[in-house]
Amino acid sequence: MKYTYLLSLSLLFIGCPTPPNNDDDNGGGNGETPKRDYVWSIDTMVFNIPEAPPDQVSIHCIWGSSPKDVWAVGQSDVGGGRLWHYNGVQWIPRIDRPRNGFDGDKGYIIYMYAINGFDSTNVFFAGFKAYVDPPYDGFAMVFKWNGSTWSEVPWRSGESPIGGLGEILLQGKSKFWVANASGAIARYENGFMIEEPQFTNFRLGQYNIAPLENGEVYVNALKDTSIDNVPQGTITKLYHRNLNGVWTLIEDKFISGADYDDNGLGRGVLCIGNKLFTDNRGLWEKTSGGWVKRMSYHGMGGACLISENNIWTYFNQELWHYSGKDWKQIIIPQLQNYSGGYLYGRGWSDNKEIFLSLHYNGKTYIVHGR
Numbered sequence: 001m002k003y004t005y006l007l008s009l010s011l012l013f014i015g016c017p018t019p020p021n022n023d024d025d026n027g028g029g030n031g032e033t034p035k036r037d038y039v040w041s042i043d044t045m046v047f048n049i050p051e052a053p054p055d056q057v058s059i060h061c062i063w064g065s066s067p068k069d070v071w072a073v074g075q076s077d078v079g080g081g082r083l084w085h086y087n088g089v090q091w092i093p094r095i096d097r098p099r100n101g102f103d104g105d106k107g108y109i110i111y112m113y114a115i116n117g118f119d120s121t122n123v124f125f126a127g128f129k130a131y132v133d134p135p136y137d138g139f140a141m142v143f144k145w146n147g148s149t150w151s152e153v154p155w156r157s158g159e160s161p162i163g164g165l166g167e168i169l170l171q172g173k174s175k176f177w178v179a180n181a182s183g184a185i186a187r188y189e190n191g192f193m194i195e196e197p198q199f200t201n202f203r204l205g206q207y208n209i210a211p212l213e214n215g216e217v218y219v220n221a222l223k224d225t226s227i228d229n230v231p232q233g234t235i236t237k238l239y240h241r242n243l244n245g246v247w248t249l250i251e252d253k254f255i256s257g258a259d260y261d262d263n264g265l266g267r268g269v270l271c272i273g274n275k276l277f278t279d280n281r282g283l284w285e286k287t288s289g290g291w292v293k294r295m296s297y298h299g300m301g302g303a304c305l306i307s308e309n310n311i312w313t314y315f316n317q318e319l320w321h322y323s324g325k326d327w328k329q330i331i332i333p334q335l336q337n338y339s340g341g342y343l344y345g346r347g348w349s350d351n352k353e354i355f356l357s358l359h360y361n362g363k364t365y366i367v368h369g370r
Contacts, residue, residue, distance in 0.1 A: 038369025128164030166205030304347030
């Protein structure tokens with residue numbers, strides 16, 4: 001399909017990390033001490049519904065309002081394998097979601113790529129309405145779960161942009177931001193999706209937008225370049241939206257001959273609180289004096305960001321945690337039973353329990369810490 005895309009993260013190789021500069025320790029998000037001493041288990045996602053079971057499930061985004069209300073979205077070869085819910089006891093597929101429909105005589109399938117929420121009655125899913133007939137185009141869609149029913153979130157302009165949405169990132173207690181495959185940026189506010197003036201046609205998806213708690217928003221637009229199918233390098237641009245809603249290009253660089261140059265702005269941005277990070281053979285933090293390298297690795301495989309002082313990153317079966325004071329590698333013995341499996345995507349934690357996705361032999365298992 002023309003605008004359908006798979007969300008992907010580059011591989012991560014973690015080296016010797018150094019801690020960000022933090023003046024306080026609110027690692028749990030509520031003044032709590034960041035938790036590391038979890039008791040780990042591996043949850044199996046059971047397809048216990050009267051439909052053909054999936055051969056492939058690839059979860060890449062997890063969010064919960066509590067450890068007894070956790071959602072997970074991803075790719076699957078069947079529609080029933082793309083959305084899952086954990087009730088504190090088991091993971092089950094949620095097939096009651098909007099899955100397909102018609103616009104006149106044009107049939108479409110709904111793919112969900114991202115999830116986030118404010119509480120159990122304000123859960124949002126973002127994705128793509130893909131038409132099944134030529135020209136195979138489609139539009140961005142956002143759905144809300146209010147705890148009992150689904151509804152589509154309207155766009156204030158009356159029309160959603162072409163291309164799927166790859167991520168939902170909260171800002172405060174009532175606003176969130178999305179970016180899509182055709183370069184559009186939009187925010188959710190007062191019940192509507194509101195498009196921003198478009199300033200790039202670069203493809204956006206996961207790890208391209210970062211709203212800070214102070215109201216600022218950053219967008220990292222990326223484009224790989226080539227001549228006669230020979231890769232030349234990477235264009236990476238950083239845009240900033242100030243508190244007056246004005247977008248400005250603040251950094252524009254070309255990484256010649258490679259995806260990364262191990263020097264400041266790289267490929268993709270992440271944020272937590274008022275901290276902004278980029279991935280460039282390491283985790284770099286943007287400070288008033290420029291980009292500062294906090295952790296050495298070759299790329300980003302996945303992350304679970306709880307607060308400024310409670311950060312998890314992972315690659316394959318290697319897991320690291322930042323507590324606000326130091327980085328420590330966390331060993332999960334059960335992973336040795338999943339040879340070749342790897343941790344992937346965005347995880348979720350309330351600092352009491354943690355949920356991470358483990359991809360193994362085409363299926364996803366949930367690494368669950370209590």
